[in-house]
Amino acid sequence: SSKRSGRDQCQIYSIDMVYEARNLASHIALCQEALQNKRFVLFYQPIVKVVGDVQHVVALEALLRIHEETGEVLSPSAFFEALDHPSMARKIGYFVLESAVAQAAAWQREGIFININVNISPRYFLHHDFLSDIDTIFGNHIDIKADYFTIEITEYAPVHDFENTGSIIKNLNKRNIKVSLDDFGRGSTTLTELQTLELSELKIDMSFVKHIVNNPRHLAIAATMVNMAHTLGLRVVAEGIENKEQLQLLRYMHCDFFQGYLIARPMSADALPRWLAARSRPSRIRRRFQFSRR
Ligand code: C2E
Ligand code: MG
Ligand code: MG
Ligand code: MG
Numbered sequence: 032s033s034k035r036s037g038r039d040q041c042q043i044y045s046i047d048m049v050y051e052a053r054n055l056a057s058h059i060a061l062c063q064e065a066l067q068n069k070r071f072v073l074f075y076q077p078i079v080k081v082v083g084d085v086q087h088v089v090a091l092e093a094l095l096r097i098h099e100e101t102g103e104v105l106s107p108s109a110f111f112e113a114l115d116h117p118s119m120a121r122k123i124g125y126f127v128l129e130s131a132v133a134q135a136a137a138w139q140r141e142g143i144f145i146n147i148n149v150n151i152s153p154r155y156f157l158h159h160d161f162l163s164d165i166d167t168i169f170g171n172h173i174d175i176k177a178d179y180f181t182i183e184i185t186e187y188a189p190v191h192d193f194e195n196t197g198s199i200i201k202n203l204n205k206r207n208i209k210v211s212l213d214d215f216g217r218g219s220t221t222l223t224e225l226q227t228l229e230l231s232e233l234k235i236d237m238s239f240v241k242h243i244v245n246n247p248r249h250l251a252i253a254a255t256m257v258n259m260a261h262t263l264g265l266r267v268v269a270e271g272i273e274n275k276e277q278l279q280l281l282r283y284m285h286c287d288f289f290q291g292y293l294i295a296r297p298m299s300a301d302a303l304p305r306w307l308a309a310r311s312r313p314s315r316i317r318r319r320f321q322f323s324r325r
Contacts, residue, residue: 051112054112055112055113055116058109058110058111058112058113058116059112059113059116059118059119061097061105061109061110061113062097062110062113062119062122062123063119065097065110066122066123066126070097070098070099070100071095071096071097071098071123071126071127071130072095072096072097072098072104072130072299072300073093073094073095073096073127073130073131073134073300074093074094074095074096074104074297074298074299074300075091075092075093075094075134075147075297075298075299075300075303076091076092076094076290076295076296076297076298077090077091077290077294077295077306078090078091078092078148078268078288078289078290079288079289079290079294080287080288080289081278081282081289086289086294086310088145088307088310089146089288090145090146090147090148090181090288091145091146091147091148091303092147092148092150092183092290092297093127093130093131093134093147093148093149093150094106094107094150094297095107095114095123095127095150096297097109097110114152115152115153115154115155116154117154120152120154120155120158121154121155121158121160121161121164123152123155124151124152124155124158124161124164125155125164125168127149127150127151128149128151128164128165128168129168129171131147131149131180132168132169132171132172132175132180133172134147134300135147135172135175135179135180136172136174136175137300138300138303138304139174139175141304143303143304143307144179145179146179146180146181147179147180147181148180148181148182148183148211149180149181149182149183150183150213151182151183151184153184153185153187153188153191156182156184156188156196156199157188157191157192157195157196157199161199162199162202162203165177165203165206165208166206169206176207177206177207177208178207178208180208180209181208181209181210181211181231181232182203182208182209182210182211183210183211183212183213183234184196184210184211184212184213185212185213185214185217185218186212186213186214186215186217186218186219186220187218189220189224189228190218190219190220193224196228197227197228197229200228200229200230201229204229209231209232210228210229210230210231210232211230211231211232211233211234211268212225212228212230212232212233212234213234214234214236214237215233215234215235215236215256216235216236216238216239216252216256217236217238222259225259225263226263230263230265231265231266232265232266232267232268233256233260233265233266233267233268234267234268234269234270235253235256235257235267235268235269235270235286236270237270237271238271239252239253239256240253240269240270240271240272240277240281240291241271241273243277243280243281244274244276244277244280250280253269253280253281253284253286254284257281257284257285257286258284261285266287266288267286267287267288268286268287268288268289268290269281269286269288269289269290269291270290270291271290271291272289272290272291272292272293272294273291273292273293274293275293277291277293278293
């Protein structure tokens with residue numbers, strides 16, 4: 032009967048909720064501990080363009096990690112529930128922005144001038160203090176130009192509050208900060224919304240890249256996304272590239288930039304200068320070696 036199935040449903044629901052609450056609580060605890068004991072670190076993954084058979088690094092994406100006392104490094108899957116939580120979103124987001132800007136300053140002192148993409152959770156992006164936080168952070172690092180920075184947001188922000196998202200993007204652009212729409216294709220941004228927002232970049236969701244080689248539908252969707260982005264004047268990044276065939280197909284579609292394990296895994300800030308130096312040596316053999324080492 033409907034009453035019975037209703038009760039069953041309710042039970043299933045409550046198990047899910049208990050599970051989620053436990054997840055949430057542990058993710059928040061992990062992040063609070065990480066903030067307190069300075070265990071959050073940013074890793075950096077290169078985004079490249081390809082000219083002929085030479086790859087040029089166009090930017091780095093900052094990716095959050097927790098460096099545990101044991102030496103273990105935790106990825107966001109261990110704490111993702113906290114990233115957009117009301118009690119944590121601003122604290123974590125502020126830390127990430129501040130660290131990325133400080134790292135850019137440190138690299139610039141070493142002569143490395145490089146663009147950085149920073150992921151910002153929708154809750155922080157839409158937070159009424161976000162823009163003033165940005166000003167505070169860049170005010171603390173007056174030697175760093177905001178032009179080097181791109182903020183990555185997911186489709187959840189415009190879907191949740193389109194008007195606010197639009198105005199924040201405008202205000203970031205006024206400060207010469209660009210905005211990229213991450214995980215594109217997974218959410219439900221309409222084409223009207225897409226052409227109204229003053230975005231600079233689209234990142235094709237990894238799930239489309241994953242099946243591009245063996246699924247013609249995914250191939251067609253990826254090609255359409257690239258064309259649409261270009262029609263709207265946006266650059267396109269394909270992320271999650273793990274093999275040469277994927278890279279080949281995406282280049283063929285005129286995708287602008289590429290990111291993925293094939294090019295490089297996310298690495299610590301310390302490892303980056305060495306990686307860059309090894310890559311800029313004009314030896315193809317060395318470059319191949321670099322590819323196959325990871
Ligand atoms: P994202 O922003 O879409 O980042 C791309 C994710 O794909 C990263 O996972 C990266 O390590 C992974 N990845 C890159 N290339 C490949 C590949 O070739 N194959 C596969 N399988 N994966 C690849 P990560 O670092 O675990 O981050 C996961 C998500 O957590 C990010 O997805 C982003 O949504 C979120 N995140 C990471 N750092 C931050 C942060 O500082 N703030 C916020 N709010 N969210 C963050
Ligand atoms: Mg991202
Ligand atoms: Mg993504
Ligand atoms: Mg994402």
